[in-house]
Amino acid sequence: MSDTSKSDRSATDAKLTAGQARKSTIGDVAALAGVSKSAVSFVFNNRPGVSAQARERILGAAAQLRWKPNARARALSRRSSQTVGLVIRRAPELLSTDPFFPQFVAGVEMGLASHGYALLLQVVADATSEQSAYARFADEGRVEGVFLTDMRVDDPRPALLESLGLIAVGVAPQSESGAAHTIGANDGDGIRRAVHHLAALGHRRIGHVTGADGYVHSALRRRAWENSLAELGLPPGPVASAAFTGISGARATHELLDLADAPTAIIYGNDLMAIAGMTVATDRGLRVPDDLSVIGFDDIPLAPFISPPLTTVRQDVPAWGRAAAEMLVALVEDKELPGIDLPAAEFVVRASTSTPGRA
């Protein structure tokens, strides 16, 4: 079928397309509607300058030929691909663990959909591939802007993107990111409420199991825990560092419970660690919550269905995704930034917390 001679290829003859031989183009639509290509273009770009009846005919012709503007040609001509990128660096073992990523992506899509933007995704394993992924996105002109998630302390990416000339929206607690534009509610709020909740129940030794080192949100959650204790006049609690994984959470829990002055409550950097921690405590003969209160972070779908149901902090991650998308599109199109109003973290009290030593 590729042997078709070139000569008849150039004819922009609407009748040709009846044969379904090739995809119809703007020229076919114009011919069928009896107008020029620019008229068709104007109609499909919501531009004035086309009479109502011409418009009708054009729309009719396009529908008849099942024609939509070709994204590739459009991208070249407009010098914009109407696409934004998301590069996810994640250790393989954390990939299916993390409730953040799918929710964020779903939110992003909601924000993008109304603007006709598409999302180009790239998953990488290490920092080097991450950098080159951004570089490729930029140099090849595949995307107009990118999201920056999993912000790290002293993250090198804002500078990299700056130098690549890529527009970026960071997802991180307010102005902790180094990125020019950032969205994200403060994780600390939720932790603060968790500490207050425990204190109100009568706990005085409240420990913390941190998330993976180097991430802005790990650091922030830890700081919020520390500050909240201080603000309540409670002694600094014991801390054990972990990495958002089940195994690290279990190990950290042992560490805290081995202490001479073991905490009566532990706040974990995420739900996965909290649940692993509950299992550890139970295995050590402690009852949860009677002997040990446990609080997680994320409110994963499983949290209400374990035993005991997990007290935790919930954030509206899809809303973040949506907001980030709206912001990125606004930046890319050089429009006014939308007012962003993110819902605060919710603190969800379930059965894994109670007054200490209730037995």
Next chain:
Amino acid sequence: MSDTSKSDRSATDAKLTAGQARKSTIGDVAALAGVSKSAVSFVFNNRPGVSAQARERILGAAAQLRWKPNARARALSRRSSQTVGLVIRRAPELLSTDPFFPQFVAGVEMGLASHGYALLLQVVADATSEQSAYARFADEGRVEGVFLTDMRVDDPRPALLESLGLIAVGVAPQSESGAAHTIGANDGDGIRRAVHHLAALGHRRIGHVTGADGYVHSALRRRAWENSLAELGLPPGPVASAAFTGISGARATHELLDLADAPTAIIYGNDLMAIAGMTVATDRGLRVPDDLSVIGFDDIPLAPFISPPLTTVRQDVPAWGRAAAEMLVALVEDKELPGIDLPAAEFVVRASTSTPGRA
């Protein structure tokens, strides 16, 4: 800055780019290297017909100008965007639940990376948006092919994609999908091993909690459970239908345990339901595994860290993603299909199963 007159824009003068005023193009590289554009093009497309020294100079010039072929222009000219699409339809509440999606995407990226393809993602909520997402992908020429996941019984999508002229690779158990090309190991194997494991332990009343209706993998898991019982000469066990969610798993568990002849073991359609089921059993005063053995499906990261650790079936989902990507690229480029060899499901025995009535 848009007032720059056109005339000087057309000059393909390499010196111009020194000013960083605009991104360099193939013309700039050609000029700097003292060759023609086609020579540059040939080099960057690994084509013969360029002398070694010209090649050197071209590569040098490109590096100096920090130039890479523009993906937009390339896509138009080649009539291929080097992009494939993935449309995910997922009820919001199942979004962060599902271990499949992130792992699959990670695998896809591995398969795509070596071919220089990118992944365009779209998350939709319902069937209508799903259809139009595919239609947009096709009509706008954004992607060369798509993946078909979450295959449903009598799935209308293969026919839709056929009519759209989009190449597709389905992810589903062998030849259950209706799609021309399919990858995916048989979920049934894992279930079969689960049933045999329970039978060997001495269970005779083995129940099943199904996944959401209408999905090929839900149906297949159920059928494998039925067939395995029959092949072992065991009586057909009780079944309760659920929907992969915690709440539905809990309800289904109650349903089965309320039976006069309640099962001594239950195989669940996924881990989330299995864990919710264990909690239900425990709350009803049963001990797991002594009074009730429980088997899940997926081996989520949490599975080893709950109490008791969950016996379950693990599949190598990233490997599926990778294989699907290799296959799709081969189809798109009209090359020979790669030989695909997917690892079989692994059956992971932990502490949630034991001999019945061990007490």
Next chain:
DNA sequence: GTGAAAGCGCTAACAC
């Protein structure tokens, strides 16, 4: 209001 024509940056024939 409408149409002609010149790009967008690259690829790929086809001469030289």
Next chain:
DNA sequence: GTGTTAGCGCTTTCAC
């Protein structure tokens, strides 16, 4: 081998 040239399908001035 190397360079010239004609597109790819759309957008966008600029005359009419």
